Amino acid sequence: MGEFELIQRYFAKHRTHLAVIGIGDDAAVLEPLPKGQQQVVCLDTLVTGRHFYDGADAADVGWKSLAVNLSDLAAMGATPRWFQLGLTLPDADASWLAGFAKGLFECAEQYGVALIGGDTTRGPLSITVQAAGSVPAGMALLRSGAAVGDELYVSGTLGGAALALLHAEADQQPLNRPQPRMALGGALLGKATSAIDISDGLLADCSHVLEQSGVGATLRLGNVPLAPGIDESQLELALAGGDDYELLVTLPPNSDIATLEKIGQCALTRIGTIEAEVGLRCVSADGAPYNPGKRGWQHFGNSQ
Amino acid sequence: MGEFELIQRYFAKHRTHLAVIGIGDDAAVLEPLPKGQQQVVCLDTLVTGRHFYDGADAADVGWKSLAVNLSDLAAMGATPRWFQLGLTLPDADASWLAGFAKGLFECAEQYGVALIGGDTTRGPLSITVQAAGSVPAGMALLRSGAAVGDELYVSGTLGGAALALLHAEADQQPLNRPQPRMALGGALLGKATSAIDISDGLLADCSHVLEQSGVGATLRLGNVPLAPGIDESQLELALAGGDDYELLVTLPPNSDIATLEKIGQCALTRIGTIEAEVGLRCVSADGAPYNPGKRGWQHFGNSQ
Numbered sequence: 001m002g003e004f005e006l007i008q009r010y011f012a013k014h015r016t017h018l019a020v021i022g023i024g025d026d027a028a029v030l031e032p033l034p035k036g037q038q039q040v041v042c043l044d045t046l047v048t049g050r051h052f053y054d055g056a057d058a059a060d061v062g063w064k065s066l067a068v069n070l071s072d073l074a075a076m077g078a079t080p081r082w083f084q085l086g087l088t089l090p091d092a093d094a095s096w097l098a099g100f101a102k103g104l105f106e107c108a109e110q111y112g113v114a115l116i117g118g119d120t121t122r123g124p125l126s127i128t129v130q131a132a133g134s135v136p137a138g139m140a141l142l143r144s145g146a147a148v149g150d151e152l153y154v155s156g157t158l159g160g161a162a163l164a165l166l167h168a169e170a171d172q173q174p175l176n177r178p179q180p181r182m183a184l185g186g187a188l189l190g191k192a193t194s195a196i197d198i199s200d201g202l203l204a205d206c207s208h209v210l211e212q213s214g215v216g217a218t219l220r221l222g223n224v225p226l227a228p229g230i231d232e233s234q235l236e237l238a239l240a241g242g243d244d245y246e247l248l249v250t251l252p253p254n255s256d257i258a259t260l261e262k263i264g265q266c267a268l269t270r271i272g273t274i275e276a277e278v279g280l281r282c283v284s285a286d287g288a289p290y291n292p293g294k295r296g297w298q299h300f301g302n303s304q
Numbered sequence: 305m306g307e308f309e310l311i312q313r314y315f316a317k318h319r320t321h322l323a324v325i326g327i328g329d330d331a332a333v334l335e336p337l338p339k340g341q342q343q344v345v346c347l348d349t350l351v352t353g354r355h356f357y358d359g360a361d362a363a364d365v366g367w368k369s370l371a372v373n374l375s376d377l378a379a380m381g382a383t384p385r386w387f388q389l390g391l392t393l394p395d396a397d398a399s400w401l402a403g404f405a406k407g408l409f410e411c412a413e414q415y416g417v418a419l420i421g422g423d424t425t426r427g428p429l430s431i432t433v434q435a436a437g438s439v440p441a442g443m444a445l446l447r448s449g450a451a452v453g454d455e456l457y458v459s460g461t462l463g464g465a466a467l468a469l470l471h472a473e474a475d476q477q478p479l480n481r482p483q484p485r486m487a488l489g490g491a492l493l494g495k496a497t498s499a500i501d502i503s504d505g506l507l508a509d510c511s512h513v514l515e516q517s518g519v520g521a522t523l524r525l526g527n528v529p530l531a532p533g534i535d536e537s538q539l540e541l542a543l544a545g546g547d548d549y550e551l552l553v554t555l556p557p558n559s560d561i562a563t564l565e566k567i568g569q570c571a572l573t574r575i576g577t578i579e580a581e582v583g584l585r586c587v588s589a590d591g592a593p594y595n596p597g598k599r600g601w602q603h604f605g606n607s608q
Binding site: 046122138142 | 324328330332347382422427432439516
């Protein structure tokens with residue numbers, strides 16, 4: 001199958017009003033953003049054996065390739081609009097491609113985002129998705145806005161993806177079909193002082209927020225919401241497992257959490273407080289200081 | 305070296321006024337386009353052993369990763385603005401990264417385009433660049449606008465990249481450091497009826513224009529401008545070699561070619577005429593019909 005036939009068969013059938021010119025030219029041409037909006041863009045690569053198993057279900061790979069990018073947009077409070085797909089394949093396997101496209105477009109349709117272009121090439125299996133969304137000008141949620149006295153909240157539960165990696169009999173949905181927190185991201189606009197998605201692990205991503213905000217925090221580990229099937233002895237899965245795609249956010253005291261949970265369609269759990277003293281401190285359920293062994297995912301780190 | 309240190313060291317030092325928020329958050333936030341402009345976006349992946357030699361000079365790989373995307377923007381008549389980088393590396397080799405960043409930013413600076421974000425991950429060497437530019441609304445050069453009676457022109461010379469692949473002693477610059485035709489793309493706005501960049505080979509890319517425009521053409525092969533070092537017996541290098549990143553454009557009769565060449569900073573050679581009868585016909589220098597053996601580059605085709 002030629003590249004052009006492959007694109008036509010699996011990827012060119014979805015049209016969108018966002019693109020004046022979509023798939024099929026040298027580049028795509030887009031309708032301007034509504035007045036008063038800024039564009040938000042991100043890009044993430046998934047590689048076999050690193051972000052998914054060799055032999056993983058193609059539909060899951062398609063879903064996740066897009067979902068991890070949408071999670072980055074959610075962390076900015078952006079509404080997703082469109083994406084491009086860079087697909088590198090060892091061969092043009094029709095059944096794999098059909099599955100991949102199915103999962104990819106399931107995710108695209110669930111979150112209202114349109115494929116407008118990309119590239120296919122031959123090589124070791126690897127997928128790069130580039131996604132774009134919009135936020136009201138000046139309102140994007142950044143990592144740098146956490147202020148002393150803010151409270152730290154996390155959405156949903158943590159550690160589910162890490163548990164799925166460890167145990168084949170555990171629920172695989174958190175690992176294979178992460179649900180980006182788009183509704184929550186939107187609900188947090190104008191409310192949260194900072195946000196980040198938890199892709200590297202709670203402690204690592206929390207440290208990014210603290211460093212970029214020039215503040216510190218104490219996390220109360222007894223409050224961290226554990227994914228079903230994780231007990232206290234596996235706390236590290238929730239602290240450093242990564243791949244959770246929940247949002248870690250800071251909110252001023254007395255924020256209306258119940259309303260955010262309702263609009264955001266997920267639970268928010270308070271797990272700590274922002275403090276002036278820089279650095280991340282962890283306190284166990286019994287109040288004792290806790291020294292975690294592993295601070296999260298480092299693609300080129302020594303710990304991997 | 306951790307991913308964050310790697311990004312800081314090699315990629316985060318270039319700031320741009322285009323990004324409100326650039327490298328270092330979950331996503332980048334961009335300043336709006338000037339009024340009356342549409343955004344043009346593209347994405348291309350380069351894989352070792354397919355788009356460059358295993359062991360190719362890292363600076364050349366950096367240059368080419370961006371240049372092939374800028375060529376797509378040039379073919380739309382777009383002015384480049386920013387790009388994102390998805391870099392998959394087997395390891396964080398400091399000398400390779402320094403070279404790659406040098407070539408990448410040389411190209412970025414030459415064409416006035418800013419790196420605003422991306423992703424690094426570990427895996428078989430592969431580079432995906434996503435680039436964005438702008439055109440005055442409604443004026444992008446498309447593949448679909450060629451009209452009967454238009455004349456077919458090609459910029460520069462063809463076959464240089466294919467010759468470089470065949471012969472190590474040939475000039476390697478066309479293969480390793482392609483020069484996207486940004487100035488020409490801009491000059492063609494409002495003048496050309498269609499444009500495409502010649503990445504797949506002259507005949508293959510010409511066929512794309514003809515199919516999308518619903519027209520045909522006769523190419524006069526004796527007129528095809530051959531790269532230095534290519535003689536008539538190697539015509540197929542210029543017809544089907546690919547990787548040339550010149551522009552193939554259609555222009556109405558009596559267009560002011562001299563002015564386009566001056567503003568576009570390159571030669572334009574007339575190589576054929578658009579006709580109502582669909583299909584691509586080739587005529588040799590002696591006037592005899594010519595049947596090329598190979599129509600260009602197909603990533604998943606049988607001919608590769």
